[in-house]
Amino acid sequence: MREAGKEYGVKLKVHYIPGLSAHADADGLFSFVNSASILPKKIFVVHGEPENAEALRRRIINNLRIDTFVPEMGYTENFMDREVVKVVEKDVHLDFRPQFTKVGEQEVYPFAGALLKKQDGIHLISKEQYIGILTETEEELETMLAKVTSKKELETEAAAPAEEISEVVFKEELLKYADAGIFSRSRARELKDKIEEEGRDATIAHINKLARKDRLYPLDKAKQEVLRKVLVAGINSFPQKARKLFEDISEK
Secondary structure, three states: OOEOOOOOOOOOOOOOOOOOOOOOOHHHHHHHHHHOOOOOOOOOOOOOOOOHHHHHHHHHHHOOOEEEOOOOOOOOOOOOOOOOOOOOOOOEEEEOOOOOOOOEEEEOOOEEEEEEEEOOOOEEEHHHHHHHHHOOOOOHHHHHHHHHHHHHHHHHHHHHOOOOHHHHHHHHHHHHHHHOOOOHHHHHHHHHHHHHHHHHHHHHHHHHHHHOOOOOOOOOOHHHHHHHHHHHHHHHHHHHHHHHHHHHHHOO
């Protein structure tokens, strides 16, 4: 470098840091610092209006717990006397950003967490991350339990003895309910498709489930129960003839 007409040799290294702009706003600068995989020990804010620089300094300290300064003209800092810390990541990976607090001469970050074993090694995770894993696992277990419960209900209802009915009585009763609007054409079409796609037992279980939720004929529970018994008995006794009757009713 040249100073007052004289040339001086200076030892330095120039590092290219992608994404850092000299015209970035406070949010951009804070995001840049926060994106570092290893946070710096000290930060100097040397650009911008004094009040804005001070606001950024407080924000970094409050959120990242990093020593941050807005140096005045002529401020000097001796880096040679500072302890050099070597960070070695060998067997344990840190999956969160600790926020250290000064306790006397020490910097401490007390936390509760867990060790998570992955293919690339052991990861130290925070309490919040651990709770997230437990919550996700709980939701998966609840979904699996719901599927198993539905299957057991289906097997139980299919195995339960169903009443039988003659073909003549079944047809008369069902047509009567259809004419009265108790057994709709859309319901007849639904049960026809159910028998074709899933068979007798699944259709009987479906009818029982609708009745339990008062969705077979919610306007009158007594009539709903009579309709349920007729449907179950007919499908149990002659499923294909019941399917054909459902088809005829749906096309009326």
